């Protein structure tokens with residue numbers, strides 16, 4: 001990563017020293033080559049008459065969030081999407097990135113052709129504001145997971161390590177490769193988010209407020225990095241809230257929205273002259289970025305309509321001064337030309353002015369003053385930055401020339417097989433489990449503690465004919481304990497962890513201390529029932545976690561379990577349940593688990609229990625099963641039922657997740 005060395009005054013030329021200016025030297029500290037990444041074509045994006053509506057309340061009420069906006073985003077350029085709060089920046093970014101796909105009208109093209117969404121998703125990355133990093137992985141581990149998921153499994157381990165090393169070097173994270181991601185600074189986290197996406201070498205990268213939460217120096221480094229990525233041939237688009245003048249001038253292009261319409265599209269340098277053509281003079285020493293937001297907010301009067309028509313709601317693109325004064329071409333026909341012309345050089349930024357040139361006069365605005373200059377960025381800042389960005393940040397991005405796009409148009413959607421992805425994610429999950437203290441040790445502690453407590457409470461009752469009812473209470477408690485410990489943890493910490501080990505430990509402790517029959521097959525049956533209850537309960541947690549938010553889930557999952565507990569056969573035997581309610585017992589997974597453990601302990605011709613009193617009603621295990629209406633029960637059926645419920649719940653969890661993702665779009 002680029003590092004800033006603020007040189008002391010004595011390193012400055014005499015003139016600067018006298019004026020008190022501090023020079024900021026940008027020193028590239030790392031080699032910047034990304035030559036081992038997969039090759040990708042450069043991608044230009046264009047959108048035309050984009051309208052986005054959301055339904056509010058009754059069907060007839062549709063809120064229009066984007067109103068027929070057009071625009072173009074080019075490779076090799078760093079584009080900022082700016083605008084007042086609520087203007088529609090995030091909405092536009094979500095639509096362009098393919099994150100939102102419904103209720104959209106208008107067209108989006110990729111290198112002049114209609115966008116193929118699945119191809120585009122492969123070629124683009126969307127880095128959200130809150131860095132979605134896994135706290136319990138080191139930088140290198142996180143990168144390895146990304147490389148294993150995103151790079152072809154044909155690539156060897158060494159090749160993948162080379163890619164990782166190269167990216168970490170370029171982004172200045174090599175020294176932090178063994179640091180846990182939770183310990184990284186804000187700027188480093190942002191860089192790691194970018195590094196993780198770079199593995200796939202996406203030619204288009206979207207950033208939602210990449211500078212939020214960063215101090216000014218880190219903001220500068222972050223935007224510098226984005227610029228470096230753009231210079232490598234990528235199309236970099238980010239939303240940004242009122243950047244400083246210094247930051248603003250680092251962007252190549254600006255796309256400004258106000259109230260869902262485009263009020264400016266063009267180079268950052270042309271913003272002030274353009275506004276001036278409409279009679280909006282940005283005062284000297286005023287940040288142009290602030291000024292355009294102020295204008296968009298209506299602080300200088302209502303100019304939105306004037307700006308929208310001045311820029312043709314994004315159909316115009318102000319790249320050079322010529323774009324204001326060229327009256328020869330008709331705007332709409334010029335645009336049509338761009339969209340239909342087959343051999344247009346999409347990356348030729350120099351030609352764009354011509355492509356989008358149109359008659360400003362149509363809007364009743366005169367020729368601009370060409371010498372208008374807002375030089376706040378140059379003169380009011382005491383820190384000048386002598387950086388030749390194009391030279392310093394020369395990144396070989398491994399992007400393909402345009403003509404090779406055809407050859408790569410139909411790549412497989414994922415670089416690796418589903419099984420391989422599953423394996424990588426499983427390994428990562430196991431690693432999390434090992435490292436997550438609360439998840440691992442607290443749960444282990446809870447299971448061991450409760451195991452010993454139950455062992456002490458029900459000590460040696462399993463073979464006592466006088467304590468059979470207590471023993472049944474113990475069997476039922478097992479169901480309760482395993483159900484709640486497995487269920488709630490998945491609602492809270494989606495995705496699933498491994499409840500099996502804890503279940504085995506707990507069951508071994510309580511089985512021994514409560515003196516259940518010491519026969520291997522009975523223990524195996526007991527353990528199988530308990531394990532399946534854990535898995536089923538965990539799946540209930542997954543369904544609830546996938547279907548609703550944590551607050552509702554934590555409340556609803558236990559509440560929803562109450563009927564299953566009531567109909568488990570412990571509180572009311574099957575025959576005593578009203579006929580019209582009996583069907584619920586067939587859905588009660590607790591019933592199958594309880595029945596399984598009861599059969600394991602009292603079924604299969606177990607010999608009579610010991611009796612230390614004159615009369616023990618439950619001396620014969622058959623009597624117990626008879627009282628529980630389990631004489632005809634079948635252990636295999638219980639296991640099959642639990643397996644079916646488990647599978648149904650897993651499928652339901654998957655469907656809920658898919659539904660949730662779809663509705664978010």
Ligand SMILES: Nc1ncnc2c1ncn2[C@@H]1O[C@H](COP(=O)(O)OP(=O)(O)OP(=O)(O)O)[C@@H](O)[C@H]1O
Nearest residue numbers: 054056063065083084085086087088089090091092
């Ligand atoms: N699903 C929705 N239902 C109703 N209104 C919505 C919905 N999504 C977005 N909006 C509205 O659309 C407008 C644009 O929202 P968006 O999040 O794109 O704004 P923004 O420019 O990114 O704002 P900010 O800078 O504050 O994040 C807002 O007024 C918002 O309330």
